[in-house]
Every structure is written in C-alpha cells, then in structure tokens.
Amino acid sequence: MNAESGGTQLLLLLLLARKGEVPTMSEAIMSSQMETAPFDPRFPNQNQTKYCYQSYVDFHRCQKLKGEEYEPCQYFKKVFRSVCPNAWVEKWDEQLENGSFPSKI
Amino acid sequence: MTSSHGFHPYHLVDMSPWPLTGSISAMMLTTGLIKWFHQYNMNLLILSIFAILLTMYQWWRDITREGTFQGLHTSVVIKGLRWGMILFIASEVLFFFSFFWAFFHSSLAPTIEIGMNWPPYGIQPFNPFQIPLLNTTILLSSGATVTWAHHAIMEANHTQAIQSLGLTILLGFYFTLLQAFEYIEAPFTIADSVFGSTFFVATGFHGLHVIIGTSFLLICFLRMFFCHFSSNHHVGFEAAAWYWHFVDVVWLFLYVFIYWWGG
Amino acid sequence: MATWTYLGFQDSASPLMEQLIFFHDHIMVVLIMIITFVGYMMASILTNSFINRYMLEHQTIELIWTALPAVILVFIALPSLRLLYLLDEVNNPSVTLKTVGHQWYWSYEYSDFLDAEFDSYMTPTNELESSGFRLLDVDNRTVLPMNTQIRVVITAADVIHSWTVPALGVKADAIPGRLNQSSFMMSRPGLFYGQCSEICGANHSFMPIVVESVNTNSFLNWISSYSD
Numbered sequence: 001m002n003a004e005s006g007g008t009q010l011l012l013l014l015l016l017a018r019k020g021e022v023p024t025m026s027e028a029i030m031s032s033q034m035e036t037a038p039f040d041p042r043f044p045n046q047n048q049t050k051y052c053y054q055s056y057v058d059f060h061r062c063q064k065l066k067g068e069e070y071e072p073c074q075y076f077k078k079v080f081r082s083v084c085p086n087a088w089v090e091k092w093d094e095q096l097e098n099g100s101f102p103s104k105i
Numbered sequence: 106m107t108s109s110h111g112f113h114p115y116h117l118v119d120m121s122p123w124p125l126t127g128s129i130s131a132m133m134l135t136t137g138l139i140k141w142f143h144q145y146n147m148n149l150l151i152l153s154i155f156a157i158l159l160t161m162y163q164w165w166r167d168i169t170r171e172g173t174f175q176g177l178h179t180s181v182v183i184k185g186l187r188w189g190m191i192l193f194i195a196s197e198v199l200f201f202f203s204f205f206w207a208f209f210h211s212s213l214a215p216t217i218e219i220g221m222n223w224p225p226y227g228i229q230p231f232n233p234f235q236i237p238l239l240n241t242t243i244l245l246s247s248g249a250t251v252t253w254a255h256h257a258i259m260e261a262n263h264t265q266a267i268q269s270l271g272l273t274i275l276l277g278f279y280f281t282l283l284q285a286f287e288y289i290e291a292p293f294t295i296a297d298s299v300f301g302s303t304f305f306v307a308t309g310f311h312g313l314h315v316i317i318g319t320s321f322l323l324i325c326f327l328r329m330f331f332c333h334f335s336s337n338h339h340v341g342f343e344a345a346a347w348y349w350h351f352v353d354v355v356w357l358f359l360y361v362f363i364y365w366w367g368g
Numbered sequence: 369m370a371t372w373t374y375l376g377f378q379d380s381a382s383p384l385m386e387q388l389i390f391f392h393d394h395i396m397v398v399l400i401m402i403i404t405f406v407g408y409m410m411a412s413i414l415t416n417s418f419i420n421r422y423m424l425e426h427q428t429i430e431l432i433w434t435a436l437p438a439v440i441l442v443f444i445a446l447p448s449l450r451l452l453y454l455l456d457e458v459n460n461p462s463v464t465l466k467t468v469g470h471q472w473y474w475s476y477e478y479s480d481f482l483d484a485e486f487d488s489y490m491t492p493t494n495e496l497e498s499s500g501f502r503l504l505d506v507d508n509r510t511v512l513p514m515n516t517q518i519r520v521v522i523t524a525a526d527v528i529h530s531w532t533v534p535a536l537g538v539k540a541d542a543i544p545g546r547l548n549q550s551s552f553m554m555s556r557p558g559l560f561y562g563q564c565s566e567i568c569g570a571n572h573s574f575m576p577i578v579v580e581s582v583n584t585n586s587f588l589n590w591i592s593s594y595s596d
Contacts, residue, residue, distance in 0.1 A: 036464040036480040036519065046456065046540070048521060048547040053217035081479045082464045083521055083547065102220030102227075218545065 037079040048083060055080035056092055060105045114181040116171070123164035130156035165324070172340070173333045183340050190344045194351050197314070201355050204307040205362065211299040212367050219298050223367065228300050229292045230368030236287050237364045240280055241356065247276035248353045251322070251346050261336040263329075270326050273349070277319035284312050307363055311355055318352045321345040369501070369535070369561040378535045381560055381581065382552045384455060385537030391451050398444060455537070458551045461519035465512065469522075469529025469542035469564065472571035476510050484594035490574045503573065504561045509580040513587040514554040522548045530566035533579055541566060554581040 043051040059076035066073060080089065095101040111117070130153045137150030172178035178186070212223040219225035231237060250273040257266035288305075295305040325342045328334060334342055370378050380386045466477040470487075478484040491505045512518055522531045524542035531550075532539040535558075540550040554560075562577035582590070 036461055039458050039460065046549050048549040049217055049545070050221065052521075052547055053221065083466075085466055085468055085521075085523055085547075086477055086479070086485060087468070087525065102218065102225060103222070104220075104226060216545075 037082040040079075052080055052084040052088070056084060056089065057103050057105070060096065064105055114179040116177045116179070116182045118171075121164070121167065123160050123167070126156065127160045127164070130160055169328065169333065169341075173328075178338075178340065183338075186340055186344070190347060194347060197351060198355075201307070201310070201358075204303065204310065205358065208303040208307060208363060208367065211303055219300070224300050225298045228297060230300070230304075231287065231291070231364060233360065233364040233368055236283055237360055240283055241360050243276050243280045243283070244353045244356050247273045247280070248350060250276065251349050255342070255346055258329075258334055258339050258342060259336050263332075266329055266334075267326070270322065270329060274319055274322050274326055277315060277322065277349075281312065281315055281319065284308070284315075304363060308359060311352070311359055314352045314355070318345070318349045321348055369504070369559070380537065381535040381554050381556055381558060382537055383555060384552060385535060387451055387454060388537050391447055394447055395444060398440060402440070455550075458519055458549065459517050459553075461517045461551055463512065463516060464519045464521060465510065466521045466523075467510075467531050467542070469524035469526075469531065469568065469575075471526050471569050472564075472575040474510075474529075474531070474564075474575060474577060475525075476508075478591060478594075482591050482594065484591055486594070488578070490576050501561065504563075504576045504578070506576055506578045509559070509578045511580045511582060511587060511590045512554065513584045514557055514581045516584070517551060517553050520550045520552070522550065527568050528566050529564050529568045529575070531562070531577060532565040533560050533562035533577055535560040536579065538562075539565060554579075557581045557583065 037051070037055075040051055042054075055076045059073055059080060062070065062073035062076055092101060096105070133149060133153035134157060137147070137153045141147050141150050215221050215223045215225070224230045250269045254266050254269040254273060257263075257269055293301045293304075295301050295309075322345050325334075325345045328341065377385075377389055377392070380389055463478070464480055466479065468475045468477070473487050473489045475487045476485070486508045488506045488508045488510065490503065491500060491507055493502050496502060496505065520531065520538065520540070522540045522542045523546060524544045526544065528544070529542040530539060531542055533552075536552045536554065538550050538552050540548045542548070558581050560579040560581065562579070564572055564575045564577075566572075568575075
C-alpha cells in the first residue's frame with residue numbers, strides 16, 4: 001500500500017482519537033490495515049535475512065508473471081518493505097536495473 | 106662422526122648448516138613477498154626462492170648420503186621417518202578439510218548475496234564429465250602405476266620399476282598440463298563470487314600438491330636410476346607413494362563434491 | 369534506567385524481562401545453596417583431624433556427588449530452555465521496527481504504514497539540558513506504542529554493533545548483511561535507555577539507544593508527523 005492511502009486511514013484514526021475514543025493497536029490495525037509482515041514458518045529463526053530477500057524476489061517474479069496491476073503481488077511488497085532495510089531495497093532496485101541482481105526474476 | 110657410532114640404534118645427526126640457511130631464506134621469502142607487494146620489486150623474493158631451493162637440494166642430498174651410503178637409517182630410525190610422514194600427511198588432510206569446510210559452508214546454504222543459488226546465478230561451472238573426468242582417470246591410473254613401481258622394487262625388478270615410475274611421473278605431468286589448460290579456458294575467475302574463490306583455492310592448492318608429488322616422484326626416479334633403492338630399503342620411495350595416494354584421494358573428493366555435485 | 373551505583377537489574381518494562389529476572393533469582397537460589405553447602409564442607413574438613421588410612425574408594429559417595437549435580441543441572445537447564453524459546457517467539461507482531469547500526473549512531477526505519485526514517489545520535493554533553501542524561505540521551509528517540517507486540521529487525525551498515533535495551537530484555541547483534549529478529553512488548557510508558565553492546569570502534573560508547581514507550585494515539589500522532 002502506498003503512503004497516500006495509509007495517510008487517509010491514519011487521519012480517520014486520529015479523528016477518532018480526538019473524540020476521546022482511544023483505539024487500541026489491534027483496533028488501529030483492523031481499521032487502517034496497519035499490519036506488519038506476519039510470522040513466516042519458512043523462516044522460524046532469529047535470522048530473517050532470507051525472509052526479506054525471498055519476498056523481494058517473489059514480488060518481482062509475481063509482477064513479471066501477472067503484470068504490474070495484479071493486486072495480490074502487493075502482499076510481497078508489503079512484507080519486504082516491512083522487513084528489508086531501505087538501503088538494501090535501493091541497492092537491489094539498482095542491480096535489477098543494470099542487470100546485476102543475483103536472482104533470476 | 107662421534108655421535109653416530111654409539112651402542113644404540115638412533116641417528117644422532119651431525120652439524121648441518123641447512124636449518125640455518127632454511128630459516129634465513131624463509132624469513133627472506135616473507136620479507137620478499139612484502140617488498141614485492143609494496144615496492145613492486147621481486148629481487149628479494151627471487152633470491153629467497155633460489156636460497157630455499159638450494160637448501161632443500163643440499164639438505165635432502167645429505168639425508169640421502171646418511172640413509173643410503175652411511176647406513177644411519179636403522180629400522181628404528183625408519184620407524185620415526187614413517188611416523189613423521191604419516192603425521193605430515195595427516196596435517197595436509199586437515200589443511201584440505203578446511204577448504205572443503207569453506208566450500209560446504211558456502212554451497213549448502215547459499216547466502217542472498219549470491220541469490221541463494223549454487224552455483225551462483227551467472228557462473229558457468231565446468232562440465233565435470235569432460236576434462237575433470239579425464240583427470241580422474243589419469244590420477245587413478247597413476248595410483249596404479251605407482252603401486253606397480255612399488256611391487257617392482259620389492260621384487261628387485263629394476264627395468265619395470267624405472268618404466269612404471271616414469272609412467273607415473275608422465276601421468277602426473279599430464280594431469281598438471283590438463284589442469285593448466287582448464288584454468289586458461291575457465292569462464293570464471295578467483296574473483297567471481299565465493300564460487301570462484303572456493304573453487305580456485307581448493308583446486309589450486311591440489312594442483313600445487315600434484316606438482317610437489319610429481320617432483321618427489323621425480324627425485325625417486327633419479328635415485329632409482331642411481332640404484333639408491335634396494336628391495337628392502339626404499340623409505341624415500343614409500344613416502345613419495347603415500348604422498349601421491351593422498352593427492353589422489355583429495356582429487357576424488359574435489360571431483361565428486363566441487364566439480365560434480367557443486368557444478 | 370540504571371542510575372549511579374546501582375548494580376542490580378533495571379526495573380522491567382516487558383513481560384520477557386520479568387521472566388529473565390525470575391530466572392536470575394531462581395539460579396541465585398540454587399547457587400547460594402551450593403556455595404553454602406560446599407563452603408560448609410570445606411570448612412568442616414579443614415577444621416577436623418579425622419584420618420582414614422584405608423579408604424581408597426567409596427562407590428556410594430561417588431555416585432551421590434555425580435548424580436546430585438546432574439539433577440541440579442536439570443533444574444537449571446529446563447527453565448533456561450523454556451526462557452530461551454520464549455525469547456525467540458515473535459507472537460504476531462503489530463509493528464516492525466528496523467534498526468541499523470552505523471559508526472557511530474543508530475538509524476531507524478518504520479515502513480509498515482507510513483514511511484519514517486531517521487538517525488539517532490547521542491546528545492553531546494555541552495548541548496544537554498539539565499534534565500538530560502549524559503552519554504545516554506539522543507536527538508531522535510525511537511517512539512513505539514506500549515502494550516503492542518513489536519518486532520525489531522536489526523542489522524548494521526559497516527561493522528558489527530549490538531542493539532540493547534536492558535529494561536525490555538532485548539539484546540541482538542547488528543551484523544552487516546544479516547537481519548536479526550527480536551521482539552518485545554512494553555508493559556508501561558516511559559523512556560528506556562540502552563547502549564551499543566558490541567565494540568564497534570572509537571565511539572562505541574557514544575551511540576546510545578532511547579526507546580520512548582507511549583500510548584497508541586501518541587504513537588500514531590508521532591508517526592504521522594514523520595510522513596510527508
């Protein structure tokens with residue numbers, strides 16, 4: 001999801017909060033789809049490096065296969081945006097552009 | 106010759122300059138390497154290599170004189186020499202073990218930097234059923250010929266011993282030649298990811314050991330030519346044969362895991 | 369936070385830290401029992417004059433002093449393992465905080481909903497307010513909601529660092545090229561201080577961590593102020 005829609009959802013929440021109704025985090029999640037990458041049993045350990053990388057690869061493979069408009073692909077993007085350091089994503093985007101990314105998309 | 110003739114079976118060695126020249130040239134070698142890296146000048150390095158080779162030649166020449174002509178290598182001394190060679194080869198096994206450890210560490214769970222793939226995306230490994238398979242048969246055959254040479258020596262058959270040992274050396278040389286061609290043809294370098302690094306370090310050190318083993322066998326060949334070996338006293342040849350078998354076994358592991366499974 | 373001459377644990381601010389304190393106390397009970405027993409035995413052996421010239425072995429006593437320590441170790445190992453696996457659990461996190469160690473500061477990224485990304489440097493002593501803590505306060509605090517499961521993904525950009533907040537019971541190495549996951553839930557509001565715990569160079573002591581625990585609303589307010 002992009003920052004724009006997240007922002008409007010958040011505004012609603014803030015309005016709700018101003019009226020004195022304090023939302024709990026779970027309510028906030030319910031109403032604004034504010035959720036983070038879930039636990040993934042493929043990566044049950046402390047080391048989450050491959051959760052991040054695999055989601056990045058999956059997103060681009062999904063887009064290549066289904067087209068950029070295909071909504072379910074956004075799930076992978078959400079996951080890698082939550083888990084990957086921004087610097088890593090920038091580096092990989094660059095590598096994808098100049099064809100030096102280490103995985104086949 | 107005072108110390109060599111006591112009433113005991115041990116070989117108390119005479120004064121020798123070679124440990125000193127050996128240490129000095131080893132120190133020169135490391136210093137020469139640093140000088141080469143920093144000042145682009147190989148003079149000291151070349152001088153030290155020459156000094157080391159000279160030390161090696163003279164030291165082993167003296168050992169040959171002591172063992173073959175002075176009869177100082179009694180059965181007890183031979184036992185010690187054998188144990189020394191066994192422990193040396195054991196240490197070499199551990200040396201190669203560490204390279205295999207690095208290889209399996211990198212290949213069994215490939216990191217994201219190489220796309221979680223082995224071989225990494227973009228690397229074209231060698232076809233294991235071309236030159237590497239030929240090299241396997243060459244080394245296995247050389248293992249057979251060196252055993253043939255051993256039996257010929259034990260049966261005091263000088264002609265066959267010369268022929269089979271010569272054949273072993275030729276096979277060793279042929280192996281080195283093929284590896285050299287393979288290296289020249291390689292589509293990846295030692296700098297191409299951890300694949301290139303583990304591949305060239307492991308096979309490169311094996312190649313170096315083949316060259317050392319071939320030299321060892323060549324010295325035995327020359328000594329055989331000069332009739333230094335008898336049917337019941339040929340420790341130098343035995344050590345060379347053990348070493349050759351060790352190099353052979355290392356190759357089998359390299360072939361199976363790095364060329365075949367890992368390629 | 370830890371204050372002057374205080375040698376114990378800080379007050380816990382998360383359920384896992386409470387468990388860690390319980391475990392510590394449990395171990396101390398065992399330890400003191402052993403120390404007392406061994407100390408008593410040593411003292412009594414040193415201060416008597418009994419002699420037995422014929423005793424070379426005694427199977428029963430050897431059996432006891434082999435089996436009994438093993439049993440005691442089991443009583444330490446089982447709670448230890450339980451705690452180890454509890455600490456590893458991530459429990460459906462609601463927020464993911466990415467923290468990256470640098471020479472010599474921490475940078476934080478929140479990318480779940482709105483993008484927030486900032487560096488957190490130590491406040492130098494000469495710029496410190498009178499209420500500030502020397503070598504502990506930072507210019508940008510890590511604000512997080514309390515009573516919420518939080519996942520921290522920890523890495524580094526140059527050398528190994530370690531992200532540590534004692535009151536929350538969190539410590540994980542920040543290693544370049546690797547993402548380490550840890551999780552916690554803050555049970556009360558407050559400021560929780562920590563320091564880099566892996567020697568990372570000249571200014572290793574000057575890259576502190578401040579986690580600000582606030583309620584959900586304040587957190588949402590804060591994070592929306594960070595988005596463009």
